[in-house]
Amino acid sequence: TTSLKIAVIPGDGIGTEVMPYGIRCLQAVAQAFNISLNFTAFNFASCEYYQKHGDMLPMDWKETLVKFDAIYFGAVGMPDVVPDNVSLWGSLLKFRREFDQYINLRPCRLMPGVRCPLIDRKPGDIDFWIVRENTEGEYSNIGGKIFEGTDRETVIQETVMTKTGVDRVLRYAFSLAQHRPRKHLTSATKSNGISITMPYWDERVHDISLSYPEVRVDKYHIDILTAHFVQKPDIFDVVVGSNLFGDILSDLGPACTGTIGIAPSGNINPDRTFPSLFEPVHGSAPDIAGKGIANPVGMIWAGQMMLQHFGYFDAASLMLQAIEAVLARGDTEVLTIDMGGKGTTQSLGEAIEKEIQAFTEKQSAMET
Numbered sequence: 319t320t321s322l323k324i325a326v327i328p329g330d331g332i333g334t335e336v337m338p339y340g341i342r343c344l345q346a347v348a349q350a351f352n353i354s355l356n357f358t359a360f361n362f363a364s365c366e367y368y369q370k371h372g373d374m375l376p377m378d379w380k381e382t383l384v385k386f387d388a389i390y391f392g393a394v395g396m397p398d399v400v401p402d403n404v405s406l407w408g409s410l411l412k413f414r415r416e417f418d419q420y421i422n423l424r425p426c427r428l429m430p431g432v433r434c435p436l437i438d439r440k441p442g443d444i445d446f447w448i449v450r451e452n453t454e455g456e457y458s459n460i461g462g463k464i465f466e467g468t469d470r471e472t473v474i475q476e477t478v479m480t481k482t483g484v485d486r487v488l489r490y491a492f493s494l495a496q497h498r499p500r501k502h503l504t505s506a507t508k509s510n511g512i513s514i515t516m517p518y519w520d521e522r523v524h525d526i527s528l529s530y531p532e533v534r535v536d537k538y539h540i541d542i543l544t545a546h547f548v549q550k551p552d553i554f555d556v557v558v559g560s561n562l563f564g565d566i567l568s569d570l571g572p573a574c575t576g577t578i579g580i581a582p583s584g585n586i587n588p589d590r591t592f593p594s595l596f597e598p599v600h601g602s603a604p605d606i607a608g609k610g611i612a613n614p615v616g617m618i619w620a621g622q623m624m625l626q627h628f629g630y631f632d633a634a635s636l637m638l639q640a641i642e643a644v645l646a647r648g649d650t651e652v653l654t655i656d657m658g659g660k661g662t663t664q665s666l667g668e669a670i671e672k673e674i675q676a677f678t679e680k681q682s683a684m685e686t
């Protein structure tokens with residue numbers, strides 16, 4: 319069997335705390351399904367590395383990482399030490415762009431056993447995907463400051479939408495919607511106020527929709543769309559948005575399902591020219607870092623998405639079942655504080671690892 323080579327980048331803060339449990343769960347499921355996973359850890363792409371080297375990454379980072387099948391990434395950011403734009407443009411955003419990970423795929427699902435802040439919502443009611451454009455849009459480095467230090471001081475930052483860039487994320491989203499039972503795609507726009515790029519986005523949505531006649535499409539301006547996330551999240555199936563809108567929606571969506579601590583994220587290069595990157599949606603959480611209380615589910619679920627990406631569907635489905643089984647038990651000694659429990663990263667991480675191992679034992683007992 320071939321071995322999947324995975325670059326492990328824990329990063330900063332709780333990234334380093336949740337990563338070990340992600341790896342342990344992946345190892346447990348790999349053992350069950352005879353998948354060979356080969357992990358190599360790197361200390362770069364962290365603010366500690368920056369403090370030592372004056373840069374987030376070594377010169378040869380691209381040659382190093384391109385040899386891997388995937389990158390398993392924790393979180394980056396120590397805003398008191400390195401400005402966030404420096405640490406993030408020097409690491410994660412660089413990976414997304416230089417490895418052309420133009421899809422950012424983020425599930426939003428109300429899991430059994432998880433306390434939902436919205437009234438009268440039960441598991442099954444909220445279950446959709448956010449497809450976020452991940453390489454251009456509002457995240458651009460075109461612009462600058464002029465008349466600095468004068469009364470006319472002005473800053474400008476351009477939004478960039480290319481036809482290729484917009485069309486490829488829309489095609490991905492349409493195709494995802496087409497393969498789901500409800501075949502429904504919602505586009506996030508703001509073409510009333512953002513008068514050049516957003517009407518262009520809408521125009522591309524319309525054009526691409528003609529190739530997917532089975533998919534029902536609608537669009538909402540981003541302001542009311544955030545309200546609908548809270549008031550009628552059941553209407554969504556696949557939601558596609560620009561880089562910034564997708565970013566905002568993918569914290570809001572998981573928060574509506576209980577906590578951002580469980581949400582995973584696949585930064586995908588569908589062409590497979592470069593490694594894809596799997597990470598939790600959340601950041602380094604400096605406010606709780608070092609306490610051992612971070613929710614490890616986002617990190618573990620990101621590992622699940624990685625297996626799915628490589629076509630290990632049975633292993634991926636077991637991993638998701640194990641997460642669900644542990645959450646469904648609702649054991650407050652196990653669940654972390656963000657989920658209303660009293661548990662720790664360790665209690666929740668190990669419970670999921672044990673659950674995977676238990677499935678495995680049952681399976682091998684059935685085989686013999």
Ligand code: NAD
Nearest residue numbers: 393394395396397402579600601602603605606612613656
């Ligand atoms: P954050 O996601 O780190 O934290 C937001 C809030 O959610 C905090 O109160 C935090 O304690 C809580 N939280 C987040 N993850 C949690 C978990 N797993 N378990 C329990 N609680 C959790 O966002 P922020 O505060 O805006 O950013 C902090 C730093 O992380 C900044 O430097 C930011 O730039 C960076 N960041 C990095 C990434 C990434 O690497 N992908 C993503 C978002 C933010």
Ligand code: IPM
Nearest residue numbers: 406410411565568583599601
């Ligand atoms: C995310 C994060 C990043 C983003 C930040 C840390 C640059 O919020 O992955 O959602 O905005 O994409």
Ligand code: MN
Nearest residue numbers: 565566569599
């Ligand atoms: Mn974000």
